Amino acid sequence: MVVRFFPFSAVIRAILSNRTMHWMEMEKDELEKQYSPSRWSHRMAADDVIKAHVKALKEGTERARSLAQTLIDVPYGEGDGEKLDVYIPRTNSLDVNLVIYIHGGYWQFLSKEESGFMAVPLIDKDVVVVAVGYDIAPKGNMDLMVSQVRRSVASVIQQYSHIRGLYLCGHSAGAHLAAMVLSTDWSQYSVTPDIRGAFLVSGIYDLLPILSTYVNEPLKMTEEVAVRNSPSKLVPQLKLSSSGCQIVVAVAQNDSPEFRKQSEEYYKTLEAAGLNVTMEDVANTDHFNIIEQLVDGDYHLTKLLLKMMGKS
Numbered sequence: 001m002v003v004r005f006f007p008f009s010a011v012i013r014a015i016l017s018n019r020t021m022h023w024m025e026m027e028k029d030e031l032e033k034q035y036s037p038s039r040w041s042h043r044m045a046a047d048d049v050i051k052a053h054v055k056a057l058k059e060g061t062e063r064a065r066s067l068a069q070t071l072i073d074v075p076y077g078e079g080d081g082e083k084l085d086v087y088i089p090r091t092n093s094l095d096v097n098l099v100i101y102i103h104g105g106y107w108q109f110l111s112k113e114e115s116g117f118m119a120v121p122l123i124d125k126d127v128v129v130v131a132v133g134y135d136i137a138p139k140g141n142m143d144l145m146v147s148q149v150r151r152s153v154a155s156v157i158q159q160y161s162h163i164r165g166l167y168l169c170g171h172s173a174g175a176h177l178a179a180m181v182l183s184t185d186w187s188q189y190s191v192t193p194d195i196r197g198a199f200l201v202s203g204i205y206d207l208l209p210i211l212s213t214y215v216n217e218p219l220k221m222t223e224e225v226a227v228r229n230s231p232s233k234l235v236p237q238l239k240l241s242s243s244g245c246q247i248v249v250a251v252a253q254n255d256s257p258e259f260r261k262q263s264e265e266y267y268k269t270l271e272a273a274g275l276n277v278t279m280e281d282v283a284n285t286d287h288f289n290i291i292e293q294l295v296d297g298d299y300h301l302t303k304l305l306l307k308m309m310g311k312s
């Protein structure tokens with residue numbers, strides 16, 4: 001009897017073995033779809049969900065700037081783009097918590113100008129909110145952006161040394177940058193921040209899959225750059241620098257399977273390393289409204305963030 005083996009395609013292999021495809025097995029089209037968050041929203045067409053996202057962030061930030069006392073364009077470094085905005089609560093107490101928000105936008109869109117949207121429910125509970133600016137591509141590259149967010153955190157704790165607790169929140173590319181902050185060897189800096197908690201929302205923690213996609217066109221990362229800036233490869237450093245940090249890895253129910261996998265795998269690696277980490281799979285959200293809804297004090301993630309700071 002002649003037994004013939006047919007070459008199975010990667011797709012069929014994945015289906016037969018009941019697992020999702022590894023990114024290395026994907027055709028370029030499929031990989032680019034997986035890394036196009038707007039194409040996975042159940043609410044709107046791709047273009048519309050991005051327009052609505054920018055509008056929601058802008059309006060939320062305008063509202064926060066009209067309601068809060070603010071310090072806009074505070075420098076944290078010499079560079080033009082090295083500025084941050086502070087949203088200040090009404091309390092007279094200096095004993096307050098502070099949240100640093102790092103915006104998303106694939107390291108090539110958005111800015112701090114539309115990143116104060118989550119300040120209102122937080123300043124209402126006496127929390128200071130800082131929205132960090134950094135040089136997106138093509139002006140900035142990955143190494144620079146990582147260095148900038150690290151320096152911004154060092155600068156904030158030098159400026160606000162009296163604060164009770166320092167917390168980080170980042171969305172999408174900003175969750176990647178926040179994870180890089182947690183993975184910093186602070187011996188090169190003049191301060192060692194004690195980050196109490198970090199909210200990593202719909203982030204990317206392994207940069208290798210995006211190297212060959214459209215996302216990398218303005219970034220121009222080489223494999224070496226992608227490896228040294230991948231939080232998934234820096235967990236031992238995170239353990240050294242941020243072992244006391246309570247980490248929440250949050251992902252949207254309607255994020256793409258690749259995005260969901262990025263969060264699940266990073267969560268599992270942190271957990272296996274013995275870190276204080278929880279996974280939040282946020283029901284009925286997509287890549288965009290998972291963060292937009294932080295304008296609302298009753299939203300699950302807002303309440304969780306306040307609870308982490310002892311304010312429920």
Ligand SMILES: N[C@@H](CC(=O)c1ccccc1NC=O)C(=O)O
Binds near residue numbers: 036039104105109110
């Ligand atoms: N090509 C990307 C674009 C994108 O991610 C984005 C575009 C504008 C503003 C924010 C974005 N992403 C996340 O914050 C997408 O398909 O969603």
